[in-house]
Amino acid sequence: MAKSDIEIAREASMKPITEIGTKIDIPTDALLQFGPSKAKVSFDFLEGLESKPDGKLILVTAITPTPAGEGKTTTTVGLGDGLNAIGKKAMICLREPSLGPCFGVKGGAAGGGYAQVVPMEDINLHFTGDFHAITSAHNLLSALIDNHIYWGNSLGFDERRVAWRRVMDMNDRALRDTVVSLGGVANGFPRQTGFDITVASEVMAIFCLANGLKDLERRLGAIVVGYTRDREPIYARDLKAEGPMTVLLKDALMPNLVQTLENNPAFIHGGPFANIAHGCNTVSATKAALKLVDYTVTEAGFGADLGAEKFFDIKCRKAGLSPDAAVIVATIRALKMHGGVAKDKLGEENVEAVKKGLENLGRHIRNVGQFGVPAVVAINRFTLDTDAELAAVQEYVTQFGVEAIECNHWAEGSKGTEALATKVVALCENGGAQFRTLYEDDMGLFQKINTICRNIYGAEEAIADKKVRDQLAQWEEAGYGHLPVCMAKTQYSFSTDPNLKGAPTNHVVPVREVRLSAGAEFIVAICGEVMTMPGLPRTPAANSIHLDDAGLVQGLF
Amino acid sequence: MAKSDIEIAREASMKPITEIGTKIDIPTDALLQFGPSKAKVSFDFLEGLESKPDGKLILVTAITPTPAGEGKTTTTVGLGDGLNAIGKKAMICLREPSLGPCFGVKGGAAGGGYAQVVPMEDINLHFTGDFHAITSAHNLLSALIDNHIYWGNSLGFDERRVAWRRVMDMNDRALRDTVVSLGGVANGFPRQTGFDITVASEVMAIFCLANGLKDLERRLGAIVVGYTRDREPIYARDLKAEGPMTVLLKDALMPNLVQTLENNPAFIHGGPFANIAHGCNTVSATKAALKLVDYTVTEAGFGADLGAEKFFDIKCRKAGLSPDAAVIVATIRALKMHGGVAKDKLGEENVEAVKKGLENLGRHIRNVGQFGVPAVVAINRFTLDTDAELAAVQEYVTQFGVEAIECNHWAEGSKGTEALATKVVALCENGGAQFRTLYEDDMGLFQKINTICRNIYGAEEAIADKKVRDQLAQWEEAGYGHLPVCMAKTQYSFSTDPNLKGAPTNHVVPVREVRLSAGAEFIVAICGEVMTMPGLPRTPAANSIHLDDAGLVQGLF
Numbered sequence A, B: 001m002a003k004s005d006i007e008i009a010r011e012a013s014m015k016p017i018t019e020i021g022t023k024i025d026i027p028t029d030a031l032l033q034f035g036p037s038k039a040k041v042s043f044d045f046l047e048g049l050e051s052k053p054d055g056k057l058i059l060v061t062a063i064t065p066t067p068a069g070e071g072k073t074t075t076t077v078g079l080g081d082g083l084n085a086i087g088k089k090a091m092i093c094l095r096e097p098s099l100g101p102c103f104g105v106k107g108g109a110a111g112g113g114y115a116q117v118v119p120m121e122d123i124n125l126h127f128t129g130d131f132h133a134i135t136s137a138h139n140l141l142s143a144l145i146d147n148h149i150y151w152g153n154s155l156g157f158d159e160r161r162v163a164w165r166r167v168m169d170m171n172d173r174a175l176r177d178t179v180v181s182l183g184g185v186a187n188g189f190p191r192q193t194g195f196d197i198t199v200a201s202e203v204m205a206i207f208c209l210a211n212g213l214k215d216l217e218r219r220l221g222a223i224v225v226g227y228t229r230d231r232e233p234i235y236a237r238d239l240k241a242e243g244p245m246t247v248l249l250k251d252a253l254m255p256n257l258v259q260t261l262e263n264n265p266a267f268i269h270g271g272p273f274a275n276i277a278h279g280c281n282t283v284s285a286t287k288a289a290l291k292l293v294d295y296t297v298t299e300a301g302f303g304a305d306l307g308a309e310k311f312f313d314i315k316c317r318k319a320g321l322s323p324d325a326a327v328i329v330a331t332i333r334a335l336k337m338h339g340g341v342a343k344d345k346l347g348e349e350n351v352e353a354v355k356k357g358l359e360n361l362g363r364h365i366r367n368v369g370q371f372g373v374p375a376v377v378a379i380n381r382f383t384l385d386t387d388a389e390l391a392a393v394q395e396y397v398t399q400f401g402v403e404a405i406e407c408n409h410w411a412e413g414s415k416g417t418e419a420l421a422t423k424v425v426a427l428c429e430n431g432g433a434q435f436r437t438l439y440e441d442d443m444g445l446f447q448k449i450n451t452i453c454r455n456i457y458g459a460e461e462a463i464a465d466k467k468v469r470d471q472l473a474q475w476e477e478a479g480y481g482h483l484p485v486c487m488a489k490t491q492y493s494f495s496t497d498p499n500l501k502g503a504p505t506n507h508v509v510p511v512r513e514v515r516l517s518a519g520a521e522f523i524v525a526i527c528g529e530v531m532t533m534p535g536l537p538r539t540p541a542a543n544s545i546h547l548d549d550a551g552l553v554q555g556l557f
Helices: A005-011 A017-023 A043-047 A072-085 A120-124 A130-150 A202-209 A213-221 A242-249 A283-292 A307-319 A332-338 A351-370 A387-400 A409-429 A445-455 A466-480 B005-011 B017-023 B043-047 B072-085 B120-124 B130-150 B202-209 B213-221 B242-249 B283-292 B307-319 B332-338 B351-370 B387-400 B409-430 B445-455 B466-480
Strands: A031-033 A039-041 A056-062 A090-094 A115-118 A157-162 A166-168 A178-180 A191-193 A195-197 A224-228 A233-235 A256-260 A265-268 A295-299 A325-330 A375-380 A404-407 A461-464 A485-489 A508-511 A513-517 A522-527 B031-033 B039-041 B056-062 B090-094 B115-118 B157-162 B166-168 B178-180 B191-193 B195-197 B224-228 B233-235 B256-260 B265-268 B295-299 B325-330 B375-380 B404-407 B461-464 B485-489 B508-511 B513-517 B522-527
Touching: A005 A115, A005 A120, A017 A031, A017 A039, A017 A256, A017 A265, A056 A072, A056 A307, A056 A351, A056 A409, A072 A090, A072 A115, A072 A256, A072 A295, A072 A325, A072 A375, A072 A409, A090 A283, A115 A120, A115 A409, A130 A157, A130 A166, A130 A202, A130 A224, A130 A242, A130 B130, A157 A191, A202 A213, A202 A242, A202 A307, A213 A242, A265 A283, A283 A295, A283 A307, A295 A409, A307 A351, A307 A485, A325 A332, A325 A351, A325 A409, A332 A351, A332 A387, A351 A375, A351 A387, A375 A387, A375 A409, A387 A404, A404 A409, A445 A461, A445 A466, A445 A485, A445 A508, A461 A466, A466 A513, A466 A522, B005 B115, B005 B120, B017 B031, B017 B039, B017 B256, B017 B265, B056 B072, B056 B307, B056 B351, B056 B409, B072 B090, B072 B115, B072 B256, B072 B295, B072 B325, B072 B375, B072 B409, B090 B283, B115 B120, B115 B409, B130 B157, B130 B166, B130 B202, B130 B224, B130 B242, B157 B191, B202 B213, B202 B242, B202 B307, B213 B242, B265 B283, B283 B295, B283 B307, B295 B409, B307 B351, B307 B485, B325 B332, B325 B351, B325 B409, B332 B351, B332 B387, B351 B375, B351 B387, B375 B387, B375 B409, B387 B404, B404 B409, B445 B461, B445 B466, B445 B485, B445 B508, B461 B466, B466 B513, B466 B522
Parallel strands: A056 A295, A056 A325, A090 A265, A090 A295, A166 A195, A325 A375, A375 A404, A461 A508, A485 A522, B056 B295, B056 B325, B090 B265, B090 B295, B166 B195, B325 B375, B375 B404, B461 B508, B485 B522
Antiparallel strands: A031 A039, A039 A256, A115 A256, A157 A224, A178 A191, A178 B178, A224 A233, A256 A265, A508 A522, A513 A522, B031 B039, B039 B256, B115 B256, B157 B224, B178 B191, B224 B233, B256 B265, B508 B522, B513 B522
8 A cells, every 4th residue: 555645754764954954054053943853044144145146946836726636746845856866956945834724624735755845744733833923913913903993093994994804724614704892892893804814814925025024014014904984094004013013923934944855955934825815935935045055946826827927926026036947737637637537537548638638738838938937847647647648748848849747756756856857957057037027017907917817817808897997096096006916816727717627718807806915015806706714624634633642643644 | 220121131141942951951852942042841751750759849829919019920930040049959830921911011921130031032922832732722623613513513512502712812802702604604603702812711721731642632522612402511522623632732732941041940831811720830841840850939820819729729639749838929019008008109118008918918828828838928029128117027927937038039130039949948848748738529519619718718608699509510410520619700809809908808709600611620610700801902012012123022021
């Protein structure tokens, strides 16, 4: 029987984190250790590296996700290990998993098979406390708002227009829609509000985009927390909230160093939603990695239409990053689903379905090309994939001038990604990258949305009610017109219909609602339902999670 | 100008926590470090000490608190340092401060002056994440309850009788009384509930009383989370919640090692409310300390009527601890307030007022005597106290056969407590302690309450409605009759009227409500208002908390 991820992880011989640090020239006194195998890297040390030139930056993204799975995180881990295996100084940057979903649907977020980051249980539980710090900072702001209203409301909040909810790192549908401050005079003014999961907090997005503590504080202060009856915005800084929030986040902002199963360094830091936020690990971690190693491999949430677009147009734009190569992960199984095969038929060879599904991959390849970043396709191989199916992919991608390379990191670790690593190095060293964002800062907000819909989603156009367009115009007038746009759309299709697989055309993208994330510095365009507080399933994973007699965690994976 | 606590703390030269560990024979590999100056001590190591004999246990308690302050924590720190200074192997055990109040009224909870524990900011902020873990475990149970009801409610919860709220480590009055699950079918069944601050969670009380992980899990499973329409209890174990909750708490349960300003070891672990819970640090930390050193100094919340009584009758009873000595802290200023002096007149000598206030101290001395524990009074000296005032105290206490010893730890550190330390050692070594609890397990629940009210509070009797007495009778029938009682009463008086200073007599104690903490294993008797979710003041401390240009936290103290 194949070993489970957690069994493989437990067999790993982890090295002391100080040794992993030494490997990338981090002195031990620059590591704030959290037990023997986790550490934060001190800002003082990282600031001293500022004059060093940046290494190469590689983005791992994927085709449109299906229930068949793609393995973006495992490929990121595998590629990092592969680069090390071929003698390069490399590390990976991943997002931190959220605690809440661990107790819902079974599944971790630390890779899998022989391409994992460890210590797996810690990473999936409290880790170094970053998300708890973000939860505290967010909810302190919430408490300060209601407290301000309670003590006289001198800023003039319209209680119906408080724009700041509360957060919890838990899947708890009961908290989506609540009334607070019931129970009489001593408890304040009753009003309707609710909770989001912590990863959906604007504080999380800010945390991930902040360029140091000063920038973090400035962004926190810029959060719009509500409006007066005259619809004038009220900012977090009006409540003097940015100071204590920064104090709560000061340690969290240091990147977290862990290791892969092959004892290569990995930063795991920050984890914003990939719909209402940009879905990438922190700028802190990525920038630190670029100074520490020659090759930094990072990933972005969902498929390339959402993840890569936001990575390029939001994170790279704002942080001044210039990616050198992109890896687009695909699986034969997922391509078959895009080609119309049902989930229970994925085990059968079906070259025609693969060929039909490839139009999805093709559009993602073209899209990445629009950003001027050279790409390679990584085929994350499963046992039942046939050579004919693989060949169909490899032949198809030649029309785009790219290669599709088979990867077997899940079963083999770095041995399974050496070819991919070699190709990635070649792409980086060729200097072919000419990174550009999809749109300029000074383009109108709705035009930015439209540009993404047409050029990335293959849509006819974006449409929106007058109310939405008026709101965008108002923000432009208020000085937010230069912000990039963060699209919140289903990850399961290029369109807004999750059932439209492949590469749909002739569709329109209705923008239902727009939101201002003034601290994160983007405008969120919501196209369809966005769930910001998940629920638990009928039989939650929590039911089987426990410590066994040996003190080991069971049931987490 | 006198230095502030934080200035003194920053001038301290902290030693690496590994060095502090070595001082009490903890090998470095038994320490899970959290940065250079905090560490958790591994269970594996502690379990290996079980055959070692216990050291001496000293409780620091106090007279009835007044706005003048007593300095129980500083005295605990000072006595620990004093014991070390006279050549004894000693350490202290303190409670962890709660994050929420840090942003409310200015003030930390890590001692003061030259009697502090460090790193002070860390201890007052996220520390090692214990409270976050407790918050998560508590709220996971909440989510599991509403999720169970959502998916069909096969256990038959009466939605009006869900007995488990949610918690947040924040002062947020808006969350005291809420309605959740609004917004339609997908969000569950609307019901009224609310949030308490994390320190008020039964999980916190359980965490502090648990004797290892197995006992923790058993207790968590025994929490009564609600009742059916037939009023049958539903337990956390019916939701299989104790397993994942234990997983969330497994690291937190290891005691946290830090140091005093004089580089002596200190455990800071757990921090339950001292009204609806028992107000002591964890059994884990106290038991570990008893194995590691010859003298363990610990403290209990509020005055001796609440703190010491619960320490003896709940913690010591349940954990099998046998204290060897007690220190009752008093200040001249507080005694004057008990003698009727207003706060703004405390600077003037007033021997008569001190003498009048001493009846408060006297009753606490007699009370401690009832538990068979030899006591000494520590007079925590302030600059304006006169020798005549001091002499009045010293003379008064001789009638009880105890000494009152002047302490100057705030200004002088261990130099100021050497006399106290010497006396404490003498009390311990005399073997005079014959510890006994105030009542036996098999006494009736109401009779237990009555015994505490009469013997400790000096009351005529406890009174309660038929409803309350019926509830107690029901619990006795259901098998909870053997539990100890946890009194929730104002800390400002022996009576239930906070304005009655000194040692009131002829008062009765009305028991307004009783609650079952089946996991913590005590019955809470509520006498008067109990606030389980504080609010922020008009000008919260948060307003001035920020990082300065040097990256130092300002405004926290």
